[in-house]
Amino acid sequence: MIEVNERIEVASTPQAVWAILSDPSAVVECVEGAVLGDKQDDGSFNAKMAVKFGPAKISFNANVLVEYDEANQSGNVTARGKDGISGTKFKTTMHFKVEGQDAPPDNVMTAVPIKAECELNGRLAHLIESGANLVIKRMTTSFAEKLAERCGGAKTT
């Protein structure tokens, strides 16, 4: 189980950040290698995601469900996927929340704490376990940077 506990700080208003995070297609654009597919009857989306583990690329076919809590400006993301070649499977649950900052230092007006758990299964998963941990952390950093970029510049932690 890979755990992610990150806090993204953005130099935009909470409203601007929420506007992006509440749009699944905008969120997916912030995830490197991800492409959003069709919306399903249950509200979830099909998606494709290519992840590089070292020089090898794993292409996941995934299903993503985002549930928003507009009142609290938070959301839960559940995703699961499988790579047809290596048989690697992943299952992720993620919770995020958009928090306004009082007296923000360095123009940081919004923080987005993210807690996620990602489980990899399949024969490859054991082999790349520790590497996958670092790859997911790098992906989180990349997501934060892209989110910040879309919001008009920011810093992340």
Add this chain to the structure above:
Amino acid sequence: MKVYERLSQAFKAEGTTNVFGMMGDGNMYWQYANSKNGIIMHEVRHEGVGLGMADGWARATRNPGVCTATCGPGTTQLATAFVTAARASSPVVAFCGEFPTSDDEYTQALDQAAFAHGCEAAFVRMGTADDADEAVRKAFYIARTQSRPVLLSVPMDLQQKEWDDDDPYVPSTAIIPKRTVTPHQSAIEQAADMLMKAKRPVILVGRGAQWAGAGDEIRKLAARTGALIATTLQAKNWLGDDEYHIGISGTYATKTAMNLLSESDVVVAVGASLNRYTTHEGLLYPEAKFIHIDPKAHVLLPRGRGADHYVQSDGKAGVAAIDAELAKRNFKQLGYRTGQVKEKLANAWEDRHEYKIDAGTLDPRPLCLALDDMIPDNISLFAGSGCTAGFTNIIFRKPRPIVMPGHFFGCIGQMMPAAVGSVIATGMKPAILMDGDASTMMHIGDFDTMVRYKVPLLIFCMNNECLGAEYYKLDAHDMAVETSCIPTADLGAVARAFGGRGALCRTVDEVKKATAEWLANPGPMIIDVRVSRSVVTLPYRRIHYGEDE
């Protein structure tokens, strides 16, 4: 004649010339008879090492290697080496004493059938004294036809019975038919159809192709189809002088190789098991169709799959037939064989990652480059299975009489025995072994065996004073790496204490000097090379750190 004498005769008739192992009261009479029959005994300090040597003998010659252990505790020492030989598909016959049939409460009693089963070895028991011939023949028959280790269990008391049969022993070779598995024409035509549609073919060769002697045919087919030649780990460096040889396919591939292989549309696998490491769980060849050539009826691939097209054939005959079919169709193409690819391959082996080297140690990468360069190509190379294999298996590129990597069963410490067995099997030709400190220490007692038999093997112990695989895993998880660190003594001095030669080196120049001395006069020697932990092997960078190169 006693049964133990007949058993010895039978082994000799099966072609046994050398036996590796340790004497005990369950095998001593048989060993005595062997000595009278001219069979050379190599007494080791650990029975498992004896089996490892027999495994090395088998891998080098493709003929059964023979080892021996006494009953019970002698036999249980064979465990790891048995599994390793089984995973290596090595034909090995282990003559093991067994407790007397008349004494169920014998101190060294053991259910050796259950033990063999747990160790993935076949089991043959001499149930009565009259079965001596049949038991030996069956053991060798299984070893030869199934290419696996066999535990031949011989009760001590039955060995002492009288043998009064004058019929000559009939060896297993007399009943095993010799024939080459030739391909079916329709299978060849289908393979040719697939190759004619391919723009970027790869010929992936394994030990089966080597054993079949398919080298010339593979070169010809590669030239005709414009294919890259890649090898499995076990066939490392084979056909390495081909200008479009890309090295190992799999975990030990360079980044350039991985990038080129991922563009392949057809892979012709010859005598290769296509295991999970060779194809990196299939990810190395995301778009490719596979043609699999192997003499077995069929080979099941990882995840319960089969190749897109299977050709049951001896490697040499199969590849020659495909090439002949393509020639008949006047087919020839450039494929991968362009100047652009050649240029990529020229720079494929550079490791551009820079590391700060720990004081008093050296960077193992220039060390391996220097050794591969200075050690002549008539000297064989053996590579251990530990973390340092990540340097050896990528950087050493020179084709050599034997290039034998380990990794069977994923255990450390098994390559020194295999190297010694191989060296003895091939007429005591000098060889080097690249291994780590934990592996070297595991069977350091049998450096004594190397000294006693004057085995011309130079062990380069790439000593980072830690359990390397665990060190880097712990590091990747931000855990205390110190828990995996074990300081070692000066192993060069240990080698000298055993009566061999040895040196402790902390610079590449020191290693080169010690190596030059060994090259001038090969013999048993250990060079303890202190290497920096800061340098991470390419496979570990990928696996443990998720890095690209």
